[in-house]
Structure formats: structure tokens, C-alpha cells
Amino acid sequence: MTMTDLPEITAPSCARAAFLVAPEGFSLAAQSASDNAYMDLSLAVDPERALAQHRELHRTLARYLPVIAFAGDPATPDAVFPNNVFGTVRGRLILGHMCHPVRQAEAERRDIRGFFTGVLGYEEVDLRRQPGVCELTGSMVIDRGRSIGYCGLSERCDAVGAAAMQAAFGLDAMVGYALASGEYHGNVVMSVLASRAVVLCPEGFADPGAGRAIAAAYGEGAILISPEEKDAFVANCIALTGRHVFMSRRAADALRPATRRALDRCGFEVVAVALDEIEKAGGSLRCCVGEIF
Template identity: 60%
Template sequence: MNAFDSQAARALPASRPACARAAFLVSPAGESLAAESASDNVYMDLSRVFSSDRARAQHQGLQRALSTELPVISFAGDPAAPDGMFPNNVFGTRAGTLIIGQMRHRVRQLEAERSDIRGFFTDVLGYATVDLRGGEVGELTGSLVIDRARGIGYAGLGERCTSAAAQAMAQAFDLRMLQQAALAPGEYHTNVVMAVLAGRVAVLCADGWADPKVADAIAAVYAPQVLWLEPEQKAAFAANCISLRDDSVWMSATAADVLSPTQRTQLQTGGLRIRSVELDEIEKAGGSLRCCVGEIF
């Protein structure tokens, strides 16, 4: 683990917007899962039957649900890029700027070439672009969990994020502080092992990191508002959650179902109402609700 001062991180003012002002999704389009992505995503199981119709229906339900809290737009999926329904790995934003990430797999690199999504941000919203393609692999807010309020990034290093990429992403997102540390063997994205909700509640699974002390250092920033997960809860995507406004947290029904009554109470004590939708078909692709949500700041 690189030097990370939890006390200094805790002291950073929560002076930036903690939650996005809008969100965007990309609808499921592939009739099967991306075998290339499954090579380093243990949450995928290609032996399971995947129903694209059911995935699309669940995705539409997700859009309707999220739209009760903020504006949500959805782009059509591309059958040649079945992982496109997880756009937060490829496209990210800070205020006035679109960020394009460098994906590891070619099947995902295709997503960054979409002129409609890029054009929406540049031509419609007038955003500038920071294009990280050509640099080292760093899969944006899959690999980098961001406390937007304080401007802190937590990067999990591995096959889908290098140290150099973490630093480039931190600069692109205009972060004040960066912690980077190796994920545990078998973990592919940081947002499967942790989340920061509304800038004040951390969700953590210690065994998601090669060194469990990494989780302790992160927890010290948010104590006592820390929700610790067991490995089986992590496997059910309980850490793959997001707050889209200050008083709620979104997660899949699978994730919500594995939370204990004590954990539910803890989130509520932290001022977060649990909201969930069925996404079990989409979760067969190795990601869950947070992965589906592109944030517009």
C-alpha cells in the first residue's frame, strides 16, 4: 500500500457535490455474455443460461426506478459489445468534462468508440474531453471508487488498473488525494469490494484487498459510518451500490437480500434509505447496479 494518511483524508472538507446531477445507462444488447471479459472476472459464469430479454426488462425497470430520484437517460446497446451495459468503466465525468478510460479487453475497447455517447457529452452538454486511451489500463469508476464530496480516490490495482493509470485517473477526475493498493487475487474491480455513499458512509469487505489493512485505513476516514461486509455478501454484490442523492442507497435485490437487520439499521442510521431492483439476470455478466450507472456531474 502506498502512503495514505487517513487523518488527512478525513480532514478534507466535503465541499464538492457528493452525488451526480443525472445518470446515463446503456441497454443490454448481446444475446450472450462476453467470453473475453470472463477470463478475469470470477463473478461471471458462462455455464449459466443468459436471457437477453429478461436482462433488458430488468434494465428498463432500473431506469424507471432511478428516474424517481434524478434524470436518467439510456443509450441503445451494441450487440458487438455485450458488456456495454456497464458504461461506468468506459465513461466518467467531472463537472464539465467527459473522461474516457482505457479498457483491458478489446470487446470493451469498442465501447469507447461510440460517437453517440461521446457526442452527447461534447456536442449537447458542451463538455471537454480527457481521453485516457493510449495510456495504461485503468477502468475508471470500476477500478477507482471516488469519494466525490472530499475528492478522494481509492484505486484497486490489478489486471484492470495499473498504478500509472490510477494516477492518470486521479488527475482526470481532479482528485485531492489518491490511495492505491493491490486487490486480492481474483478481484477485478474496486467497486465490487467497496463503496463510498454520499460522501459519508463506507461499505467495505476487508478480504477484497491483498492486504486487509487497506480496508482499515479507508474505514478510519469514515468511522463510525462503516458497513463491513462478509465475503459471501461481497459475492452477492452488496458493495456494488451507489447513492444518487444524499438520503438513499441503490443496490440490487440480490445485494439487499443478504444484508442483516443490523446492517440495514446501520445504513438507515447513516441517513440512507435502501432502494433496490431485481437485476439477477444482469448480474450473470459479472456486475451489478453500480456498474450499470454512468454518473453525470
């Protein structure tokens, strides 16, 4: 596959449901901060405010698709970002191989795993058993309709882990690229929206030309954002329907007029939720959302 010749859309582009993990005992994990420039350990956090914002996120998303929320655990303070640890394709639950021990504990959750295997009857694929580090849809942005993964390589995902994810998600193609220095996950520098648009910051790539090539493949669906928009988590957005793109209030407030016009041109309405308390942990709305396919 070349970046000028995208395949046709042949599969559902948006999740049929979503799941969240509540920020119980919300705090900042020093291990995660070691390679996440979006975190500042000097900031004070308010656990009750984080819970309130998370409940509002649940209420907002539930107006558009079914959403399940699992209880949080103070022993795993980063568990509010389940998409790094748990991923799905139809009939399959994938467990990621996390970089930091504080995140590795999340994959032991019997309730989340039991919901997918025991209630939904999904097969479990455990990538912790292979040597590559792979933080699932934190590292890899997937064009679900076209079965393509765009994988940002960093300490959080190496080439071996990327190949393991391609196999586990059953992707027809994968485009790997090195993230720019200071970036930790692909989903903070780009997002594919319902397989027809891509929000992307070229400066988030070690080679900005590689980012521009990915964007150009989407033609008029290419939405290039500035480093300032990226830093406000604009690229950490997600299309959970074919018409709505969800992002944090901080991200929505940072949108340039040209970016808003581009989203409108591509047929997307922005739905924003205040998540500034949770964003202190270095992730935003997309990171909070586990997709159920």
C-alpha cells in the same frame, strides 16, 4: 493525507444525473470472464429478461434524478456497464483505457461521446492515449465531496493508469491498494456513499488492514460487510441522492441485520431492483450507472 484525517466535504457528493446503456443482444463475453470470478460462462442468459430488468432499473432511478438511456449494441455485450468506459466531472468527459478488446470498442460510441461534447459542451479527455490500463469508476471508487479516489489495482488498473485517472478526474488525493486475488474491480469491494459513509469488505483487499484503515477514517460512517455480502454485490451499490442507496435485489436480500442497521444509522434508505439476469455478466447495479456531474 493519512487515513485518519479526511478533508472536509467541499464539492457535491452525488451525481446530478445518470446514464445507462441498454443490454441489447445481451450475452457473456469470454474475454471479460478471463479475469472476472463473478462470471460463469456455463450459465444460459435470457436477453429479453435482461432488457426488462434494465428498463425497470431506468424507471426506478428516474424517480430520483434525471436518467438518460442509450441504445445497446450486440457487438459489445458488456456495454451494459458504461461506468468502466465513461466518467465525468463537471465540464469533462473521460474515456477509460479498457483491459480487454471487447470493452475497448465501447469507447468508439459517437452518440454517447457526442451527447457529452456536442450537447453538454464537455471537454473530452481520452485516457486510451496513455499506456496505463484504467477502467475508471469500476477500478476507482471516488469520494466526490472530498476529492479522493480509492483505486483497486489489478489487471484492470495499474499504477500508471491510476495516476492518469487522478489527473483526469482532478482529484486532490488518491489511495491505491492491491485487490485480493480473484477480485477485478474496486467497486465490488467498496463504495463511498454521499461522502459520509463507506461500505467495504476488508477481505476484498490483498491487505485487509488497508481496507479497515479506509473504513476507520469514516468513523461511524464505516459499514464493514462480510465476504458473503460482497459476493452478492452489496458493495456494488451507489448513493445517487443524499438519502437513498441503490443496489440489486440480490444484494438487498443478502444484507445482514447489522448492515441494514448501519445503513439506517447513516441516514440511507435502500432502494433495490432485480438485476439477477444482468449480474450473470459479473457486475451489478453500480456498474450499470454512468454518473453525470
